[in-house]
Amino acid sequence: xxxxxxxxxxxxxxxxxxxxxxxxxxxxKRVVVLEKTNIAAGSSxxxxxxxxxxxxxxxxxxxxxxxxxxxxEWDDRVGGRxxxxxxxxxxxxxxxxxxxxxxxxxxxxGIGVNTELISSGDLKGMAPETNIEDVEVAxxxxxxxxxxxxxxxxxxMDAARRGGATxxxxxxxxxxxxxxxxIQGVETDAGVFSAPIVISTAGPWSGPLLQRIGIDLPLVPSxxxxxxxxxxxxxxxxxxxxxxxxxxxxxxxxxxxxxxYGAGEDxxxxxxxxxxxxxxxxxxxxxxxxxxxxxxxxxxxxxxYAGCYTVTPDGKMIVDQAPxxxxxxxxxxxxxxxxxxxxxxxxxxxxxxxxxxxTTVDVxxxxxxxxxxxxxxxxxxxxxxxxxxxxxxxGGQSLRADTDWDR
Numbered sequence: 331x332x333x334x335x336x337x338x339x340x341x342x343x344x345x346x347x348x349x350x351x352x353x354x355x356x357x358x359k360r361v362v363v364l365e366k367t368n369i370a371a372g373s374s375x376x377x378x379x380x381x382x383x384x385x386x387x388x389x390x391x392x393x394x395x396x397x398x399x400x401x402x403e404w405d406d407r408v409g410g411r412x413x414x415x416x417x418x419x420x421x422x423x424x425x426x427x428x429x430x431x432x433x434x435x436x437x438x439x440g441i442g443v444n445t446e447l448i449s450s451g452d453l454k455g456m457a458p459e460t461n462i463e464d465v466e467v468a469x470x471x472x473x474x475x476x477x478x479x480x481x482x483x484x485x486x487m488d489a490a491r492r493g494g495a496t497x498x499x500x501x502x503x504x505x506x507x508x509x510x511x512x513i514q515g516v517e518t519d520a521g522v523f524s525a526p527i528v529i530s531t532a533g534p535w536s537g538p539l540l541q542r543i544g545i546d547l548p549l550v551p552s553x554x555x556x557x558x559x560x561x562x563x564x565x566x567x568x569x570x571x572x573x574x575x576x577x578x579x580x581x582x583x584x585x586x587x588x589x590x591y592g593a594g595e596d597x598x599x600x601x602x603x604x605x606x607x608x609x610x611x612x613x614x615x616x617x618x619x620x621x622x623x624x625x626x627x628x629x630x631x632x633x634x635y636a637g638c639y640t641v642t643p644d645g646k647m648i649v650d651q652a653p654x655x656x657x658x659x660x661x662x663x664x665x666x667x668x669x670x671x672x673x674x675x676x677x678x679x680x681x682x683x684x685x686x687x688x689t690t691v692d693v694x695x696x697x698x699x700x701x702x703x704x705x706x707x708x709x710x711x712x713x714x715x716x717x718x719x720x721x722x723x724x725g726g727q728s729l730r731a732d733t734d735w736d737r
Contacts (some may be wrong), residue, residue, distance in 0.1 A: 343374035347486035353471035354493030376637025382474035400673035402657025409607035410485030413478030513657035534600035553598035607634030644706035695735035
């Protein structure tokens with residue numbers, strides 16, 4: 331079998347398959363995707379798959395805004411189905427953070443996001459099931475909703491294959507082949523695959539894999555838990571929410587609501603982490619859900635599962651050429667917010683690999699070298715429930731919060 335390609339992509343989640351699709355769209359035929367198990371078997375398949383533009387960091391919001399038309403026009407642009415369902419989206423914040431929310435909504439409107447600030451009364455009128463006793467205002471996006479991780483990755487890969495790409499499932503990448511300062515290919519348990527371009531979208535496996543060639547990035551696998559609750563028959567839950575306390579929830583299939591909360595458990599092993607929901611997490615999650623939607627006090631637990639994020643010190647992605655190695659490109663560290671921007675990330679990685687720079691979308695802020703430079707990205711108007719405070723590096727250097735890129 332010929333194991334020579336024009337480009338190799340490691341990982342068949344939404345980032346890898348989106349990139350494969352974009353490469354063949356640009357005329358590259360010999361694109362090979364290597365996946366250790368199955369398409370979307372990792373983080374993508376466990377994603378809550380929210381589709382919204384609300385970020386506090388404008389470069390992320392722009393990527394989400396650029397991705398939205400892909401979900402809205404999926405059949406025309408990609409083919410197949412991604413499962414996008416438009417529901418509308420509410421962002422609630424802790425008391426005392428309303429002014430930050432107001433300022434951020436104005437900035438989002440300034441870059442073209444269809445969003446508005448609504449009063450608690452407006453929220454109650456649109457979603458009567460919501461407890462608004464601790465809500466003064468909320469952000470609302472009428473165009474947002476959710477999709478499906480499995481369907482999205484498979485549709486991207488099907489479209490890439492129609493353009494000539496191939497995928498090898500059940501093949502584990504074990505290392506890179508590098509000559510001088512240039513990539514030559516990858517080593518796998520099925521032999522060597524050669525290519526002048528390698529794009530690593532390996533999710534929580536990225537860190538150890540890159541360390542084998544001396545690239546040490548602060549990538550931490552983090553276990554996050556999801557519950558699927560059965561709603562009371564009288565409750566019509568139709569929107570996506572992000573609420574204080576790191577709580578988010580959305581409709582699932584008929585009569586069900588998907589619920590996630592919490593900052594996660596850093597340091598998880600992506601091969602051995604517990605993929606069931608912990609009992610104490612289930613109890614606390616149900617309590618938080620019932621606070622925001624009181625009728626959910628009568629909800630029953632249908633099922634639950636856990637997935638693995640890849641988190642950086644500032645909660646922001648790395649999309650860049652690998653430091654010091656020509657032809658190796660990285661898309662990693664999405665910190666649990668990657669699904670909604672996967673169309674734009676595929677474009678960015680394809681452009682980086684084929685023309686040396688991303689020009690359709692802007693990923694300059696997400697350089698791999700920022701941590702070595704002592705910087706961590708920070709939004710100007712921040713109200714995240716999980717703060718990413720400046721932390722010391724292994725050498726003792728403290729990372730400086732850098733808001734200059736938030737523009």
